[in-house]
Amino acid sequence: MLLGVSQPTLPADPVALGTALEATGYLPDEGLATAAYLALVMHRPLFLEGEAGVGKTALARALAEVTGRPLYRLQCYEGLEASHALYDWDFGRQLLHLRAAEAANAAGDPAELEAGLYDRRFLLARPLLQALEDSPSVLLVDEVDRADDEFEAFLLEVLSDFTISIPELGTVRAETPPLVVLTSNRTREVHDALKRRCLYHWLEHPDFEREVAILRRRLPDVTDSLARQVARATAKLRSLDLLKPPGVAEAMDWASALHALGARELDPDTAARTLGAVLKYREDTDRVHALTRGALFGGG
Structure with a gap:
């Protein structure tokens, strides 16, 4: 942490935090803003679960921007070892x-x-050590459900007191505990011991009006009419039995693709030609093509 560099004043309450997040382009609902605020003031990790693409990772980035803290991201994967994280x-x-x-x-x-x-x-600091040394910070542990049980147990130990022991150098302790955001797509159940250490929040797909607002905020060149049609069609796709229901990220990709093609509305033919922007599995596109396209993507 550089001396003499002032940090932004932390939001006074969940409403203020929600407003600050909206200023960055992230539009949380009341429950998510409250969970993030409590994690910030209670120095407790925030465990976010939900479908891929609902905004879990984006929240950590937005919180780093709001708080003026550096963001360190640890991407989890099968076989991740402590040395790669520490x-x-x-x-x-x-x-x-x-x-x-x-x-x-x-x-x-x-x-x-x-x-x-x-x-x-001669020490190469990895995300966990970086987050403790560069205090205060935001630590994103992304897709923790992809890591092995052994790493999950190790992570629980680190998050218990925010200290790391380096045998050759001694103990590193964060002056201010980092704001920790853990995300999971629920490919497997994370152990209760880790969840008990955290505040928990399940992220749903946004409702129609919120998704329209997100599309308009993030893609200002997209018309309100097209944003509404994309949001409505995306919601219909989520109601199908798809392998990977589209998230907000896919809705934004779809709206961007349509805008790049100069489309002013989402008609059935244009929707069929651009499904690759919103669906990522052949089985899903085949299923949608097999349905009556007009019923899915008819105007409005």
Whole structure:
């Protein structure tokens, strides 16, 4: 954290936070704004679950912008190890340091030289360590449901006291706990122990008027009429038994694609030609094509 750099005043209540988030282009409902505010003032991680594309990751980015904090993102995946999330030693630089010492005939005491190899300058900080050192910050742990059980247990330990022990250097503790946002698409159930550590919120797809507002805010060149037609058609697609119902992100892609084609309305033929912007599985596009297109994408 740089000295002398003032931080934005934190919002006074959930309403103020919601207003601040809206100013960044993120439009939360009252429940989400309240959950985010409580996570901020209580220093508790916020665990967000919901379908892909409903705005979980985008919330973390918006919160970083509102609070003026740096954002560190840890993308989870199967096989993720603690070293990839915490820190690693830069073996290449350590080797160069050894060779430079030998060339200068400055090897000296082997124990002292070995200790010098584990100086902070040779440490590669990963997102968890970066978030603790650069305090205060926002830490996004994205798609935690994709990580293994072992990593989930390790993460729970870190989030319990926001400290990391580095055997060669000592303990790193955040001066101010980071605002932690964990997201899950619910590909598997996350253990109760981790959820108990967090405040929890389930993100639904936005209602019609909110989705129209999001499209208009994020895509100001798209007309109100086209935004409404896209929002209405996207809602219809979500009501089908699709492998991957479209989220807000896909609705924005669809509206952008239609605007790029110069479309002023979403007619059945244009909708059929641009389904690749909103549906991402062949089975889903086949299912939609098999239905009466007019019933799905008829005007309005």
